[in-house]
Amino acid sequence: AQSVTQPDIHITVSEGASLELRCNYSYGATPYLFWYVQSPGQGLQLLLKYFSGDTLVQGIKGFEAEFKRSQSSFNLRKPSVHWSDAAEYFCAVGYQAGTALIFGKGTTLSVSS
């Protein structure tokens, strides 16, 4: 069965420091991969996506992610974190465009000054 693992439940990063959030998936073929962000009490906003092509994808708000097939990973990175980046981050995988997404349990990002 397909699954998504986000090993880090909570991460605290100093403002201006770099960030990497981990995501591993379990699926036989190349899936559709997504990172979403959720602010408290809000819905989910798409940060970036990968379904083919260049394995390093750029998203909104200065985020990027790299797809590594050999490691079944799709880690999210940002070179310099801002206080406004504090939120919940979810990695998600789909096996076909338009079908159900499977989400990880999320990583809570706190930003310290």
Add this chain to the structure above:
Amino acid sequence: DAGVTQSPTHLIKTRGQQVTLRCSPKSGHDTVSWYQQALGQGPQFIFQYYEEEERQRGNFPDRFSGHQFPNYSSELNVNALLLGDSALYLCASTPYRPGNTGELFFGEGSRLTVL
């Protein structure tokens, strides 16, 4: 361009009652999915509607049902509410067409509290 809109934003019910949540998809989108997000968890897929039919369903009991209308809007109905049904219910839409990259556009959700 209006995004995905959901109503109501918050509601409180008691065990055994029934609830209906509503969703209007983003303009140009014809496929609607519903997700349940319990506190501290990621969203869990409930079902997806396209052309007024349920196309895919997650691991949820029959107490959870839905409907899609000709204008693509959708309803989620939950019968015989349990305490464990307390969650944020998210509606997401996407266009069903070639080249769709699979991303979902989410509404802000309906927060259901069951007492």
